[in-house]
Amino acid sequence: MGFILETKSKDPAAFLSATSPKQIVMHFVRDVDAKKLRDAFTEGMEAANKNYEAHKASLDKFNSTITDVVKNDLIMD
16 A cells, blocks of 8 residues: 655654645555455554544545455555
8 A cells, every 4th residue: 555645754643634635545466355454444543543533534434435356456545
């Protein structure tokens, strides 16, 4: 997975608060069902974000778009 930003930063708070355009690109190298993806995204956000609850609605919106993927699928958001 890659995060594409206008300016390079390793600060997650800067990424989350930036008003500039953002894009996430995921290229899958194997089949994965939607539930596993949603669970992984949620678990990762909870572990990595002290303010998880403040971003939960955005994650729920993103997760609602996730479907089963097959090898070589791309998800861009």
